[in-house]
Amino acid sequence: MSGPIFGYLQTRAPVMGPAPSLSSPELQHWQLRLDAQGVAWLLMDQAQSSVNTLSGPLLEELDQILAQLEASPPSALVLRSAKAGDFCLGADIGEFRRLEGEAAVVQQLQRAHAIVNRLEQLNFPTLAVIHGHCLGGGLELALCCDLRLALPDARLGLPEILLGLHPGLGGTARLPHLIDPLQAMTLMLTGKTLNARRAYQAGLVDAVIEERHLEGALRAAREGSLSRRPRRLKSKLLNTRAARQIVARQMRAKTAEKADPTHYPAPSALIDLWQAHGGDADAMRQAETRSFAKLLHTDTAQNLVRVFFLQEKLKALTRGDAGPVRWVHVIGAGTMGADIAAWCAYKGLAVSLHDPKADSLAKTVARTAELCRRKHLDETRTRAVLDRLVPDPDNQGVSRADLVIEAVPEKADLKRAVYAEIEPRLKPGTLLATNTSSIPLEELQQTLADTTRFVGLHFFNPVAHMLLVEVVAPAGASEETLARARAFAGQIDRRPAPVASAPGFLVNRVLMPYLLEAVTLLDEGLAPETIDRAAKVFGMPLGPLELADRVGLDICLDVAQMLAERLQAPMTPIPTCLHEMVDRNELGQKTGQGFYRWEAGKAEKADADDPPAGLQDRLLLPLLNACMSCLREGVIEDHDLLDGAVIFGTGFAPFRGGPLHYARQRGYREIADRLEQLRQRHGERFKPDPGWSDP
């Protein structure tokens, strides 16, 4: 609930020790307080930020404070965050990015290690109180305390692996000695976070408590009735050299299945570390520093860090003072409409979903319940999500909504008819959005009385997995409308990519030449497994043909035809086999047959031959070429946004740093030359975009 009375009282909830008295004015990033029992409360409170990250200055200041505490020891130390949302999000990744050379990184890390070791070695009890996110370096800091208490909203994890790294502040050494080493390695290898309950089960925290019991728990900790649980014998045995040799081998095999070691070196580096030094924490910490510095300079880590910042850049577009959307009305309960409605309800918005077919509405309710189940919501929260999603066979939600998303079939007349019916009923200020993927927005807005409120919100399938939403700006959309549409994407935890209302927008425009080239190769006699293999070797999560099967061949054909009609540039001719398959209703996963046979949501594949030389370029260069055209034509503002949008909209190999980044690494000149060679052999569709020759 969010009533004003309880809302006001929330400000009184956090227990942060006594009012600041000790806090010396020179402290920028921390507050230090001493209570009547002689307990020191050390509150992390990074200056000029709403979140905490372990920046250099913050750590240096911690060092001063620790010196002060060593000099006049308190009875105990409580470490927690003064920020409302989280404990600490981890290291300041930007700082690492600025460091040049492995030696500088090692030096910086050694300094940070010295500081957290000092915390670990304090000779009075230390206790971390954790709420919200406690990630990476934040968790490594908490691991240096004697005890950890989690509030119910805590999420803990070491996600460095997602940036092509492993923990670097002693976490690889401390975690396997605190909890079951297998579980510790799994956490670090997957980068997954644990909620408070699971963290307690794992032994990562010593108790899960409500804020209101914090003082009681602290008392219990002082009196010794709350203490760290003894480690199990199994955990100790697993850290022995003999066990590590066996387990590490299995781990390597399993990890390689998930992430190709040639593209992702961090997992094997982490396993090496543990195998070699798992029994000796000091040696492991030193080796960790060297390994981390080495990984940080790999292309993979550099590119994944780049992707992290690309995501932050897209996220930044959601900020602004646009009023929040409280009620979303979705029209059309097909796959996209249903999944958009379900996702919005899951994310806490009130949603009405209109479809004249009550059956479709009923199916959406079941899909939404399924989403809640996959997200592990308990019964009460699931019920709340389902209560928020109101099936609306009479289209009544139109006049209540702050945002109407039209997701009816891709027919311009139909869409215009929908708008004509609803536009007079919209509240002032309500946004009207279309989820069209192929119809130019200018064509749809012809009959609107007010075009300033009209915008494209192009979601990707499946909505719950795809982070990207293209925010399409037709001529006439007001700046307020676009800002609010971007902010809405943020509200439902998606990343907006502002794109022009050009044919196919960005993602479909760049994806289609790649998919069509794959079908052309198939026509030339290559096995689908071989074609897909070439893309996966490059690092794509799915091959183009499997992707097309999942999207639906009918949809692919629609988009391809639309692009062929509207684009000036020469396009891959649509292979006849695509037409034939659609005619035979072989539409991919949804009909059980496409380029592959589908059984229980999986494509049946034969073993793939090694792709012939040059196959990768033939598939990928059309995609890169289309990216360059989009950039040159201003479909999207800059190459960073483009790279981010293509990664989050298509899954483009993240460790490559994005299509244009990859092209730049290879050299624009070389890309253009390769395209020219392909053009001479295969035709005009490979004609290099003029943008490649621009500096």
Added chain:
Amino acid sequence: MPAIDNASDKARDGRAVYLVDGTRTPFLKVRGKPGPFTPVDLAVQCGRPLLLRQRFAPRAIDQVVLGCVNVLGTEMNPARVAALRLGLGEAVPAFTVQINCGSGMQSIDTAWGLIRNGERELVLAGGAESLSHAPLQLHPRAVSWLAELRQARTLKERAKLLGRLRPGLFKPVVALQQGLTDPVAGLNMGETAEVLAHLFRVTREEADTYAVESHQRLARAHEEGFLAQEVPPAIAPDGTLYAQDDGVRPDSSPQSLARLRPVFERPYGQVTAGNSSQVSDGASWVLLASDTAVQRHGLKPLARLVDSHWAGLDPEIMGLAPVAAVAGLLRRRELALDAIDLWELNEAFAAQVLACLKAMADADFCRQALGLEQALGQLDRRRLNIDGGAISLGHPVGASGTRIVLHLAYALRRTEQRLGIATQCIGGGQSGALLIENPEAGR
């Protein structure tokens, strides 16, 4: 003392109150296991579409009153749980009322009073019942045995208790069965209908014929779309769509019903499953508004509430109680039976409805038992329960009172008639009757 005397001093002065809109869920027949919805789930299912089609925001509602007889332990005070789940906000007061089968009418009457007195402007009133969720309980003897076992300290004590364990001790008590038995009269509700059938000489054939007609009328209402506004579909979390009342049997005939055996008094009784109301899950809401609220939000009243009357008689003949309530109501309003255009008389049992009709037309009964000067009159079957009733669509006890008032309002609107009375018998020997007026109909 004649039953209607307590009516005289109840004037209905105060502010005008309107029924502006309302919905109900499809009524879902209980099929031996818990259905897809709890009482509050049902209230949410029909409450959401009702609120969605209003011109005002849900937070404009300033009171919720819900009737519910079998409240679940997981949703105590279902009115409050429903209000929160419907997004009415944490500040709105909500309470639950219980007067057995009259709960859904009591909620309307109570809400009406609050608006009439000027305490509230816009009230959501209704009833919800999930008889399929009525619990199985342990017999108190079993509970005592368990308590003693828990307290037993020695092995010997425990062994002794285990020795007292008899088969049948843990046989569940069906709460629903228990609830349908009058604790004072010791009669099951079906038995009270047998008593009435006997006293008013209602035959099995009359009752069966009445039941068949109920099914035919409801089937026609479904076919003609009379219920489209009133009954939005309900959708269970597993994606099952419930678009319509599922207990209607348009193919039932006097012959097919004649084959059923009596369920309450074998072998010679006449009340069967076929001529009784069905056991069902369902909920219904109405929105009641003051004149001020009507004007502020630009609402279009469906009906004006005119008067209500509650009465009581012996629990052994509870099914006859509507006659007493109607008599009191008509007398206070100085209206003849004929002046009422449409009637909803809840079909607890066909025999009970027919006994009421016979009683109203019975001059001797009306004089001797009710203290009237003459018979109330012959209630024309063409004006009564014109779209079927609890026999064909079910009787989720707490919801039925709201349903008959709401449906009466829609039926008056559809047939362009003016006055209607909704009345029902209430287990325990009580009854309620509510007089409403269609403001659109010419006077």
